[in-house]
Amino acid sequence: MNEALIQTITAVVVSIAFCLLYFAGSNLLLDKLVDASSGSKNRKEGIKSGIRPWLFLAPAMLLLGVYLFYPLFETFRLSFFDATGETFVGLSNYTWVFTDQNFLITIRNNFMWLLVVPATATAFGLIVAVLADRVWWGHFAKSMVFMPMAISFVGASVIWKFVFDFKGPDSEQIGLLNAMVMGLGRKPQAWVTIPFWNNFFLMAILVWIQTGFAMVILSAALRGVPQDTIEAARIDGASELQIFFEIMVPQVMSTILVVWTTITITVLKVFDVVMAMTGGQWDTSVLANLMYDWMFRGGGDYGRSSTLAMVLMFAVVPVMAFNIRRFRTEEAQR
Structure with missing residues (x-):
């Protein structure tokens, strides 16, 4: 324990020292090189002002290049090769994907x-955000709803494994869902093995986690809705449902779209829940799981796993582009 703590502290100190040395040294070198060149003082200051921001961006851009752009290019290249990544096969991997x-x-x-x-x-996040502000214990309710966000996807899956647990038709059941079913006089079920419907049981886990995220963001947005407008609507005889759907929802629609697209990106990349709950069995596999299977199970297939990775990326990009475009539109309107 002490050794691990020492290593952690050492890593932090070395990292901070390296950053300080880099920024101090690079700025000192820039000043010396520019001051040694010919030109007026204003021109030299202009050159320094133009280069200095790039000195701060250079480490991040280097890391992005090494750990993001190069892997992306290499994955795209491998999607046109066979399982070994050596023989060019053209579009055959993409043909295989859709058949x-x-x-x-x-x-x-x-x-x-x-x-x-x-x-x-x-x-659910919007409903909780609205209703929690109307009761005195609303802050406690929000804390409870948000709590699953502090749990990892694997940890949440382990919790829900006990909820869906099935010990066999003649065994004592410990699963919460089977206990409820047996309390109603029905037989227990192996819920995660039921084709088609088992997907919805897995979805419940991610909904349970992401509702807290949606609630926090939408709760903050709802506080920006003018109270004068709501009070005027009540004076005019509007019901609470009318106020909710015709005043509150339109006022926070842009935030709702941001929350929706953010959760959509998370869903497209979902892997942990399915892997921890079923391993992709019983027709529950998603893109990330299928990519993992082709890459790390059965000897590995560079070509097909890379193709699946590209399909996943192509699915995420439009959602991200929509989010960025909407953000820029909102910024232009301010």
Whole structure:
């Protein structure tokens, strides 16, 4: 324990010292090089002002290049090669993707996740944000709803494994859901093995986690709705439902879209929940799981796993582009 703590402190100190030395040294070198060149003082100051920001950006850009852009380019290149990554096969991997039965099931599952999770988590978050402000224990309720956000996806999956647990038809059940079912006089079920419906049981885990995120963001947005408008609507005889749908929701629609697109990106990249709960069995696999299977199970296939990674990236990019475009539009309107 002490050794690990010493290593951690040493790493932090070395990292900070390196950053300070880099920025101090690079700025000193810039000053010397520019001052040694010919030109007026104003011109030299202009050169320094133009270069200095890039000195601060250089480490981040280097890391992005090494750990983001190069892997992206290499993944794209490998998607045109065979399993070993040595023989060029053209578009055959992309042809395989859209004809493989497992991939079609995976796409169906991803589509269902995209339809259900972002909309449900956003709706629940909005409802909780509105109702929690109307009761005295609202802060406690918000804390409880937000708490799952502090749990990792794997940790949440372990918790929900106990909820869906099934010990066999003749065994004593410890799963909460089976206990409720047996209390109603029904037989217990192995819920995560039921084809098609098991996807919705897995989705419930991510909804449980992301509702807290949606609630926090939307709660902050709702505080920006003018109270004078709400009071005027009440005086005019508007019901609470009318106030909610015709005043509150339109006022925070831009925030709702941001929350929805953020959760959508999370859903497209979902991996942990499915891996921890079912391992992709019983027709529950999603794109990230299928990519993992082709890369790290059965010997590894560089070509097909890279192709699946590119499909996943192509699915995420439009959502991110929509989010960025909307953000720029809002910034231009301010």
